[in-house]
Amino acid sequence: MIEQNLKELEERSIFILREARSKFKNIAALWSMGKDSTTMIALARKAFLGKVPFPVIHIDNGIDFPETYKFRDELTRKWKLNLIVARSEIKPEISGFSCCGANKTEALKRVMKQYKFDALIVSIRRDEHGVRAKERVFSPRDKNFRWNYKDQPAELWDDYSSKLDNEGHVRIHPLLDWNEIDIWNYIKKEHIPVNQLYFSRNGFRYRSLGCTHCTVPLKSDAKNVDDIIKELKTTTVEERSGREQDKEKEYVMQKLRALGYM
Amino acid sequence: MIVENVTMLGHKDHGKSTLIGSVLMLTNSVSNTRIEEAKKYSEKLGKPFEPAFILDSLEEEREGGLTIDSTRAEAKYKDLAFEFIDVPGHEELIKNMMSGASFAETAILLASAKPGEGIREQTKRHVFVAKMLGIENIIVAVNKMDTVNYDENVYNKIVESIGKFLSDIKFYGKVRYVPISAYKGENIIRRSDNMKWYKGVPLLEELYRMIKGAGKKNENRFNKLRAVVQGFIEDGNEKLISAKVLSGKIEKGKIMFFPGNIERNAKKIILKGRRVAKAGEGSSVAIEIDKEIKNPRGLVIAKKGEEPIVANKLNALIFATAKLTSSSKIVIKILGNEVKCNKLKIMKQIDTTTGASSKKRLVEALNAGILELELESDIAFEKYSVLKSMGRFSFYIENKFGGVGIVE
Amino acid sequence: MKNDKIIKIADALQKEPNETNWEKFAKALKKSGIKYYRIVYVSLKNAEDLTKSYAELFDAKGKLVTKVPIFKRDDGRKVEGATIYLKGLLNINKW
Numbered sequence: 001m002i003e004q005n006l007k008e009l010e011e012r013s014i015f016i017l018r019e020a021r022s023k024f025k026n027i028a029a030l031w032s033m034g035k036d037s038t039t040m041i042a043l044a045r046k047a048f049l050g051k052v053p054f055p056v057i058h059i060d061n062g063i064d065f066p067e068t069y070k071f072r073d074e075l076t077r078k079w080k081l082n083l084i085v086a087r088s089e090i091k092p093e094i095s096g097f098s099c100c101g102a103n104k105t106e107a108l109k110r111v112m113k114q115y116k117f118d119a120l121i122v123s124i125r126r127d128e129h130g131v132r133a134k135e136r137v138f139s140p141r142d143k144n145f146r147w148n149y150k151d152q153p154a155e156l157w158d159d160y161s162s163k164l165d166n167e168g169h170v171r172i173h174p175l176l177d178w179n180e181i182d183i184w185n186y187i188k189k190e191h192i193p194v195n196q197l198y199f200s201r202n203g204f205r206y207r208s209l210g211c212t213h214c215t216v217p218l219k220s221d222a223k224n225v226d227d228i229i230k231e232l233k234t235t236t237v238e239e240r241s242g243r244e245q246d247k248e249k250e251y252v253m254q255k256l257r258a259l260g261y262m
Numbered sequence: 263m264i265v266e267n268v269t270m271l272g273h274k275d276h277g278k279s280t281l282i283g284s285v286l287m288l289t290n291s292v293s294n295t296r297i298e299e300a301k302k303y304s305e306k307l308g309k310p311f312e313p314a315f316i317l318d319s320l321e322e323e324r325e326g327g328l329t330i331d332s333t334r335a336e337a338k339y340k341d342l343a344f345e346f347i348d349v350p351g352h353e354e355l356i357k358n359m360m361s362g363a364s365f366a367e368t369a370i371l372l373a374s375a376k377p378g379e380g381i382r383e384q385t386k387r388h389v390f391v392a393k394m395l396g397i398e399n400i401i402v403a404v405n406k407m408d409t410v411n412y413d414e415n416v417y418n419k420i421v422e423s424i425g426k427f428l429s430d431i432k433f434y435g436k437v438r439y440v441p442i443s444a445y446k447g448e449n450i451i452r453r454s455d456n457m458k459w460y461k462g463v464p465l466l467e468e469l470y471r472m473i474k475g476a477g478k479k480n481e482n483r484f485n486k487l488r489a490v491v492q493g494f495i496e497d498g499n500e501k502l503i504s505a506k507v508l509s510g511k512i513e514k515g516k517i518m519f520f521p522g523n524i525e526r527n528a529k530k531i532i533l534k535g536r537r538v539a540k541a542g543e544g545s546s547v548a549i550e551i552d553k554e555i556k557n558p559r560g561l562v563i564a565k566k567g568e569e570p571i572v573a574n575k576l577n578a579l580i581f582a583t584a585k586l587t588s589s590s591k592i593v594i595k596i597l598g599n600e601v602k603c604n605k606l607k608i609m610k611q612i613d614t615t616t617g618a619s620s621k622k623r624l625v626e627a628l629n630a631g632i633l634e635l636e637l638e639s640d641i642a643f644e645k646y647s648v649l650k651s652m653g654r655f656s657f658y659i660e661n662k663f664g665g666v667g668i669v670e
Numbered sequence: 671m672k673n674d675k676i677i678k679i680a681d682a683l684q685k686e687p688n689e690t691n692w693e694k695f696a697k698a699l700k701k702s703g704i705k706y707y708r709i710v711y712v713s714l715k716n717a718e719d720l721t722k723s724y725a726e727l728f729d730a731k732g733k734l735v736t737k738v739p740i741f742k743r744d745d746g747r748k749v750e751g752a753t754i755y756l757k758g759l760l761n762i763n764k765w
Contacts, residue, residue, distance in 0.1 A: 002265060002336050002338060002343040004265050005264075005265075008544070010534070011544050011545065011546055014534070014546045015492075015506055015546045018492045018493065018495070018504045018546060019492055019598075021493065021495075022492045022493030022494075022504070022559055022598075045535070046534045046535050047495075047504075047546070048495050048496075049495060049497050049502070049532065049535060049548060050535060051496075053495075053496065061751055062741075062742075062750045062751020062752060062753065062754070063709075063720070063740060063751035063753050064751075064753060064754070065753065065761060066707065066753055066754065066755075066756035066757045066758065066759050066761070067760065067761060069753070069754040069757050070757045070758060073757075087750070089717060089748070090714065090716060090717040090719075090720065090751065091716055091717065196760075197761065201760070201762075202762070204763075204764050212709050212711075212753060212763075213711055213714050216764070217763060217764050
């Protein structure tokens, strides 16, 4: 895995967050309490003088890890976050996706509509699962949350696109250029609090976090951030091999994306 | 680690995806899981596995054999990391290609040695745009040498014709040529036994040397303060200005905002949460000024006596993705500003496949032109040759993306 | 014994996993000796399936103390996930 220059990555992300804030009237961010979205919030604090001037949304299906709920509530208090919890239902959808699937999109749609958010910050990275590699820094969705991947507007230099239509919203991806190892290097550098599930106890840890149903731990002895960084430098196991949903065909994930699921 | 962006230019059928997939495999830059996934998929399609499947991860791409959007792939080679920006070759997707090309200074131009292929008109256009967007080094990879029996004469003919094209479009950067077979992995990392007549080094080595050699960049650097305002950041009851420094250094003291010659005193400069005395190029800062400015977004900050160009008229070299005439209603987007163009005069059209200019009063789609623009209001800018970040813009025709331009 | 109270509440939860019982549980959890949890999913095709799954609760020595459901249901309302009430405990799935 290639480690990049943290200072440059940080500058770019701060720039993107500030652009988003200046261009859109009503922005919010998705927060899964994972290492990426938590890093994004830490970057927002840097960009906005110690505050996070937009709400953070937790799409909660009710069966997240207890550690995740604890981390959420503690960090919300510590960083004075404006937390919105949107409950999603567990529904029968495409097999294997019953909890992390399209129903999360419904909850998200509801929240976007209720609060009239016109832009949503999502902390995906290009080096994650293949399909996500196609996203741009600012990626508009139309009113049915469809990601029209065939006709994306040009992202030229620092010129980002604006809203697609009155009902759609723009997705902002401030971490698109970061690699997994960059995130951990930054977490180490900035002492960013991290969900304890990432650290190993008794030989297992979680490399990537979903809910309790679809996330599976990996064998590992990495007990702290330094260990994790060391492990990343030597491992080749795909990050998400602990998340069952990625064992399904990639095209299903693509379709979910097109339907608005992140 | 230094990550170098490398743009892949060339027609879709000439093997770009295959080349990147091949590079990833040969440099051990792709996980076994990814390779297995790609192999399984090719089996399902009944197609023989080929390296391009590694990159094409969208369903439609795999079935249609077409790369739809910019895709990036990283490969390590010696002490560098290359990020290959694969861009589609299809004409109507050229706007995507432009965004892919815009972050790189080095490009690999893929040509095909296969009879009937060579380099296409569309490839030439891509090269033109790439040159416009700042590509300074080009490696021409003449691919599919395995289909022409590794014939040196075929190779030389292609080298000659591409060389002529590059000089026709006035490309004055570095150019190198390498014969390869992406499908067979020949001359990519290891010299090919089938092309002993080729006295150069393999592709990745050529790329490596070119990038290392270009390291000592032209130090004709513009170092006057130029910062562009993004907007406001609240700090309690106060509103600070958020800005990005494009060149030079911003310090406490008197600063000017343009257009408008607005003079203010920068009392405090905050960089990433800390107060600093000054901040340099690339910094995103928050500035406390002594008196508020109503709508600062898009204004340019400079020191008194070192003003940027402020005008509502400018000349530009543009590349149009749709037909442009002098009656087209365009809006330019530059430095966070959106400005309507009141008058548009087309001085000449440049054919992007030959570099030839004609005194036409329109610019056909996918061609370039020299324009005189009269905007509805003043903007602050610099010539592209002076400061790239302040001399380039995109333009829209009736809300649809219309092309890119650089200020001359 | 230290865990008598929580075991009683866990039993009540098995019968009536409503909000009132869950809140009692969360409160009692802090004073109990329970440290770890392991969630067992039977299948999860829809919300109703949650009623088949459960969480095993262990003490600091790893001994099983009791079991609780992982859903919440109040009169007339839908089944909802309830793992939030296990806040403070540590996961030992796959150990």
